[in-house]
Amino acid sequence: MAAPVYVAGQILSFADCDKWFTGLYAYKGADTGRTSTTSSADPDLAVTADANATYHVSGRLFWKTTATGVHFKWWAWTIPSGTAAGLYHAHYTGSGGGAVNNGVGEADQWTDASHFAGTPTGGVAGDFQVIAIEGTLATGGSSGTFALNWSADGAATITLMARSFLHLTRMG
Numbered sequence: 001m002a003a004p005v006y007v008a009g010q011i012l013s014f015a016d017c018d019k020w021f022t023g024l025y026a027y028k029g030a031d032t033g034r035t036s037t038t039s040s041a042d043p044d045l046a047v048t049a050d051a052n053a054t055y056h057v058s059g060r061l062f063w064k065t066t067a068t069g070v071h072f073k074w075w076a077w078t079i080p081s082g083t084a085a086g087l088y089h090a091h092y093t094g095s096g097g098g099a100v101n102n103g104v105g106e107a108d109q110w111t112d113a114s115h116f117a118g119t120p121t122g123g124v125a126g127d128f129q130v131i132a133i134e135g136t137l138a139t140g141g142s143s144g145t146f147a148l149n150w151s152a153d154g155a156a157t158i159t160l161m162a163r164s165f166l167h168l169t170r171m172g
Helices: 014-022
Strands: 024-027 032-034 040-049 054-065 072-074 087-093 099-101 115-117 129-138 144-152 158-160 165-170
Touching: 024 040, 032 040, 032 144, 040 054, 040 165, 054 072, 054 144, 072 129, 072 158, 087 115, 144 158, 144 165
Parallel strands: none
Antiparallel strands: 024 165, 032 158, 040 144, 054 129, 054 158, 054 165, 072 115, 072 144, 087 099, 087 129
16 A cells, blocks of 8 residues: 555545554553563554554664573564564674674574573673564455564563653654
8 A cells, every 4th residue: 555645735634644654552551570581572562553564663672681691582473364474673792792783694583483582791680671673564365463572581581661662653
């Protein structure tokens, strides 16, 4: 679906303004801690995407752990039924302590299996880390939830921190 064309003097609906100008936002107002290694959707980082739409997705995931060597693990994202796998780029500290810059010769798909973010070599438990996400989501014939699924990867608490966000800007 192409973006609408507006003419001088036209009064825009609230729906058009929300959909085409401000985008969809999901924002964490409070920390969420998990010790489970079983993935589940984040209670805050989820939006309802329209059917037959294309979005630019950006987000930042701020997290911390109570123990070094325990990783933030994110799994296949929840995407609306009929949605293509799409592509995204993630930049983060990997489980081995070095920088991971997906998108150099490869890109992730929203349906990919788990990824592990770790702490930098010499990192201290309690220091926060960040995962930067950029990508494209093209939905199929059904609207539905787009959400981050995540868990801990070991015997410690992983906290996805307040001020983490997702922003989807409609492109078509």
